Amino acid sequence: MQHGWEGVVLKALRGKDFVLTVRGSEQVGEQYQRVRVSDGGLLAACPPHPAMWVRLWFEHEGRAHQRAYTLVDPDPAAGTFDLEFALHDGPAAHWSVAVQPGGTIEATVQGTREAEPPPATRVVHLVGDPASLPAVNSLLDAHPTTPARVWLEAGHPADRDLPVRARAGHEVVWVDRDGAAPGQALQAAVTGAWAGDAAADPAQDWFWVACEAAAARALTKHLRRDLGVAKDRVSSLAYWRAT
Template identity: 35%
Template sequence: MTLPVTFVEVVEVRRITPRTARITFAAEELADTVGTTPEQQLKLCFPRPGQAEPVLPAPQDDPMGWYRAYLAIPEAERPLMRSFTLRRRRPGTRLVEIDFVLHGDTGPAAAWALRAAPGERLGMVGPSALYAPPVPFAEAAAAADWVLLAGDETALPALATLVGALPAGVRALAYVEVADAAERQPLESRADLAVHWLHRDGAAPGAALAGAVRAAELPAGTPYAWLAGEAGAVRALRRHLVEERGVPKPSVDFTGYWRHRLTQDDAPTAEDLADAQERLAGS
């Protein structure tokens, strides 16, 4: 299965909260399956300084061939790449919406999003069914007694698509840590969903989230838990659920989206590698 590689062009930029920009892109090519399932992962390629658009790797028949082609691009021309979750595809179009957390001018994605304007072009790798979970989220949720979702603002695009995919009759609790009250976003769901918004208000990332879940009086029965956000906070929450709450490991889906004081360009830590191995073993 070929992983799609295409150019996308900005058509609209909206601030949906003071620290979140929702950017709509028109894709040159887009598979029919894009936007049909929740939590679709993709990578955006950003141009190097002086480039009008990024240099993209050529599509390959080998699923991982695109990455080898990416590494083959001379380093001075190789695009900077960051991971995102598709927020929405506008039905019947090649328009996709992607949310950017504006955490300052310190990284290539946030710095670009602060100044993004219609007409600018990026590259997009994916999304692809190649990386879809073996058990669809709605199916796993329906098989559990209830659903727990926990994450920070970086997890909100994925979390919003997941609660939107939950069927009626499912009981779900969501704990979401954001910078402050202005960063809350509406979450639509057919499920019996209760959302607990947690405000960081200058505290360390993940502290409010971990504290709230630890202190919560959770429903009886075995949940299906989905955890995403800062890697250390996700790791602590998973350990709490498994070791202190008795949730079976296969019932916890966890992803560290970012690392406090580190970027995607920094080498993985020993804990990062252990998490990756455990996720692969459970997939």
């Protein structure tokens, strides 16, 4: 598949290309699909790190569309990992439910890097939704003994049943979207919690935000400008854009 100008830019940035082969696929929730893949040599060439993501190329209406997805349980020895898809009306989501074992998908590794809490972080605050749940789980796996507060927005009631890898000392709060614009209820709940009893400590905590673009931007601004959190204690990325 031709990757267009995005492919040219990624090549210039030394993106590495691979072909993943689907081993199987299963529905994890009403609106959530897991696809198991063989890595085509990806993990040997690009050692995994927490919340590592790749750019997958989906064909739609004769064009290549690049979408970011997080590696779930990468196993370099076996050369396998899983991909988890929050379902909605989009080319990547459609592919995840239609693909059969033996199907392939092109992947480019470029731009992913480890986000790590500074040493001696008191509490890790993770803000996300089903799209960033794979990354949230990967961070909880990577920091199993660091106290964590996790806020997740449920776009559908069934999202609350999705598997969160919380351990002792990890508190999980699901916030229902409840008809509001994506990210709005989450933003209000998190901002309130950071100001209230479950207060955030700007000097000792680490804040990881990955949700709908407008909410991610607003929460980052709140952390930096209103709460005075230093740059190295905030990691934030728009995971998707509501249209």
